Amino acid sequence: MQYRELGSSGVEVSEVGFGAWVVGTDWWGDRSDEQAVEMVETALDAGVTYIDTGDVYGHGDSERIVGEAIAGRRDEVTLSTKVGYDFYDNPQAGHGELPKELNEEYLREALSASLDRLDTDYVDVLQLHNANVSEVTPEVRDLLREWKAEGRVRALGWALGPSIGWLAEGDAAVEYDEFDAVQTVFNLFEQEPGRHFIDTIRETGSETSVIARVPHSSGLLNEQVTPDTVLEDGDHRSHRPKEWYEAGWEKVEAIRFLEDPDGVEGARTLSQAAIRWLLAHDEVASVTPTFRDASDIAEWSAASDVPAITDAEYERLEQLYATNFGIDRDDGMDALRTSVDGEDIAEAGLDKRAASY
Known part of the structure; x- marks a missing residue:
């Protein structure tokens, strides 16, 4: 495992991180608390030291499980959590968005509750969870700086939703000096707004870093979703339209060359190559795939050490992306490609619906 600095914070993160949204919820399969703890421990043993959780995941259960898993190993872990959703007074309705709350009083209570569940007196990274620009007021920024000065938080990030608000929010995270990282969906098939933030x-x-989540494009790039896969209603990936997967399977075939770089058979798997492509960008500090079991952890944590994407491979991928990987049909994702009202996406020229292909 290799490690990178998060912004200029001095906080070191593993190139492959553990997205702890997979524990404490049933959105990626059912598992007992014991199995969830074992997953975190297995990841730590593999060198995956960056653990990314959030208070809303399982309404605190993810933080509680992570806290249990890292007991006695806190100094090995770069621990990140997120605040901003008021799940204390609001029930979760399926996968729907909960009300957000970013006033000073609420945030103080939320951080204290998170620290209690994590059984620690500080977090290495605190992220605002899907906060809109208008919600990150000067008072909120003052509070974040206060926590950083006190040592309760070592670095700050802004985690962006896929359709809740992301372009203006990510640009603000890059602009505001106190934020060390912006987290966004970023992968070979979904390159915006990640490319925009890097530019x-x-x-x-x-010096802001990017934390890339959904690196496998909801199961396409790790081939966990194939034409034979039946996604259950509770599976988080089932929110994608069937057209997305149908187009995606064709795109996967177009990038098979990544599995055997320079003719070295078996040098890297497709899922490892997807991670390596993200890490080809110096601005990407960590990639957080959704581990489902120990075999995922073993394979994807090793991506940090498999052959890097070559310049020739990168250029070939650029050409493929520019032509939508040769796919000329609707992928059914229009409704999910929004940033608040979508106007900022269109004005920035990032709306794929306006592309020429």
């Missing part, structure tokens, strides 16, 4: 970081000279 902005480079153009402005910002």
Whole structure:
């Protein structure tokens, strides 16, 4: 496992992180608390030291499980959590979004509750969870800086939703000095707004890092969702339209060359290559795949050490992306490609529906 610095914070994260939304919820399969703890421990043993959880996952259960799993190993872990959703006073309705709350009083209570569940007196990274720009007021930013100065938080991030608000929010995270990272959906098939944030970081000279989530595009790039897969209603990936997967399976065939770089058969799996492509961007500090079992952990944690994406491979992928991987039909994702009202996406030229292909 290799490690990178998160922004200029001095906080070190493993290139492959553990997305702890998979524990404490049943959105990615049922597992007992004991099995969930074992998963976290297995990841730590594999060098996956960056653990990314959130208070809303399982209404605190994910944090509680993570806290149990890292007991006695806190100094090995770069621990991140998220706050901003008021699940204390609101029931979860399926996968629907809960009301957000970012006033100072609520945030103070939320952080204290998270620290209690995690059984620690500080977190290495605190992220605002899907906060809109208007919600991150000067008072909120002052509070975040206060926590950082006190040592309750070592680094700050802004985690973006796939359709709850992301373009203006990510740009703000890059602009505001106190944020060390912006977390976003980013993968070979869904490159915006990740590419946009990386371009902005480079153009402005910002030291903000990107944390990439959903690196396998909801099961396509790790081939856990194939034409023979039946997604149950409770499976989080079932929110994707069937057209998305049908187009995606064709795209997968177009990138098979990544499995055997320079003719070295079996040098990396497709799922490892998907992670390596993200890590080809210096701005990406960590990639957080959704581990479902020990075999996922073994394979994907090893992605940090398999052959890097070559310049020739990267350029070939650029050409494929520019032509939508040769796919000329609707993927059914229009309704999910929004950023608040979608106007900022269109104005930035990032709306794939307006592309020429």
